[in-house]
Amino acid sequence: MNRLPLRSRLAILTAVAVAVAVAAAALACWFITRDQLVSQLDKSLRQPDLISVQDITSTLRQDGCHSTPPSADRDGRVGFISTTTSAQVVLADGTSCWVQGHETIPVTAQDEAVAAGQSPPVLHTVSSPGGKLRVFTVPGRGFLLNNQPIAVSVARPLSDVTAPLTRLAWLLLAVTGFGVLGAASAGAAIARAGLRPVDRLTDTVEHIARTEDLNVRIPVEGHDEIARLSSSFNAMTAALASSRERQSQLIADAGHELRTPLTSLRTNIELLERSEATGRALPPEDRRALLASVKAQMTELAVLIGDLQELSRPDAEHVLQVVPLHEVTETALRRARLRGPDLKIVAEVAPWYVRGEAAALERAxxxxxxxxxxxxxxxxxxxxxxxxxxxxxxDHGPGIPAEELPHVFERFWRSPSARSLPGSGLGLSIVARTVQQSGGEVTLAPAEGGGTLAVLMLPGAPTPPPDDPAQPSP
Structure with a gap:
């Protein structure tokens, strides 16, 4: 079943469901009809005017008691009994006298008990050479025949019920078959119509897999589940296209940024190599400056590669935990004082705990x-x-022009006035990404009196949560 196409499975399941429903309805109809026919047959046997014990006994006294039907030219019919009904008189000793019909009704112990006055009227089914009979036996109400109490049995063939039921069964079977075929055809048509959007989605996915064209979109019609699936797929392909575009841009920008320090390194190394090859030693001051430049370029390359690795890490690799932000800030302050020994750094740090990654927050x-x-x-x-x-x-530096503020968090973006300074243009991008992963936000704005004011907001609390082992620093 799982190997069949989805539309075939839907058609088969629809046909099976309809077949079960129609079969259940047909069976219910057949059993209800059977019960109604049997009930009508029993009701017809119980009709009071069908059995006149006085007339029957009177006729038997005149014609005599015959245990079997007479010859074919004498039907022995009593005028008040239908020719489709068999009738006979049952004596208490088990003998019977034929009254009407083409065969004798088999006498049972129940019939003898009714004739002897030991049982009320009884309705039962017996088997005869001509088929099964439905028999109703009533007591003779004090009438005697051959000085014995009697009972009258009236019977009709069960074929009056089974023949219509057989015809009904074949009719219901034919209706069920046509219903199943119709349901299978309808199921196939519905499956084709319902799966048409899925076919378009499949064709689009196969086209993307074949051509890697992420700009293809699926038309969204309506508001059903297929429309939601199409919208989700379009959103996914748009996100993938944007991600691939950002990746290409990152590679292009990284290549551009790497080219400058590599070119400078190559030039400096070639100068050193030419000096060694020609035997013309560089002046000590020039050599020291050249080596310092090489060291600076190597440092810039290491920083750039570290920044690229940080930005290339997927979000799933970041494990968030409770971090004392004040301790991270104190560590960053110590590093800042080492990098700017001639600057005065005034700090006021209050305890604050956030959920994030300690190393990433420190780097930011x-x-x-x-x-x-x-x-x-x-x-x-x-x-x-x-x-x-x-x-x-x-800070109290030159500040950032208003037209440059929207670009400060873009990757590899550097202010024209800062391109001569060391840096990769990735630092603020890393800050924005780290803060966003911790559920916060960061902004840069001109400060009053000159300079730049950086504001970093992170949700948290002044004390660690009860389930966290970290405690505030003394």
Missing amino acids: IVNLMDNAVKFSPAGGEIDVRLHGGQLTVR
Whole structure:
């Protein structure tokens, strides 16, 4: 079954469901009809005017008692009994006298008990050479025949019931067969119509797999489940196209950014190699400057590669845990003071616990402080505040022009005034991504009196949660 196409399975399941329903209805109809016919047959045998014991006994006294039907030219019919009904008189000793019909009704112990006055009227079924008979036996109401109490048995063939039931069974079987065939055809048509959107979706998926064209979209019609599936697929392909575009852009930008330090490294190394090859030693000051440049370029390459690795990590690899943000900030402050020894860094840090990744948060805060150190004038001041989940870093540098603020968190974007300074243009992108993963937000804006104000907001609490082992620092 699982190997069949979906539309074939739907058609088969529809046909089976209809077949079961029609078969159940046909069986119910057959049994109800059977019960009604049997009930009508029994009712016809119980009719009071069908059995006149006085007339029957009177006729038998005149014609005599015959245990079997007489010759064919004498039907022995009593005028008040239908010719489709057999009748006979049963004596208490078990003998019987034929009254009407083409065969004798077999006498049972129940009939003898009714004739002897030991049982009320009885309705039962007996088998005869001509087939099964439905028999109703009533007592003779005090009449005697040959000085014996009697009972009268009236019988009709069960074929009056079974023959119509047989015809009805064949009719219901034919209706069931046609119903199943019709249901299978309807199921196939419905499956084709219902699965047409799925076919379009399948064709689109196969086209994308074959051509890798993520710009294909499926038309969305209506608001049913297929429409929701089409909308979800379109959203997925749009997200994949955007992701591939960002990946291509990242590779292109990374290649562009890597080209500058690599070119500088190559030039410096070629100068050193030419000096060694020609035997013309560089002046000590030039050699030291050249080596310092090589070291700086190697450092810039290492930072750039680290930033690229950080941005390339999938979100699933980030494991969030309760982090004391004040301790991370203190660590970042120590690193900032080492990088800007001539700067005055004023810090005010209050306890605050957030859910995030400690290393990533530290890198983000260090990036913010590195920007402040980089753009602060010699002997300048940097203010750092952490209170109520809001971390602010304010420098007194040249600030960021208003037209450049929308681009500061883009990858590899660098202000024209800062392109001569070291950096990869990825630091603030890493800050934005890390803060977003922790459920917060970060903004940069001009500060009053000049400089830049960076505001980082992270949800959390001033104390660790009860189930976390971390405790506030003393």
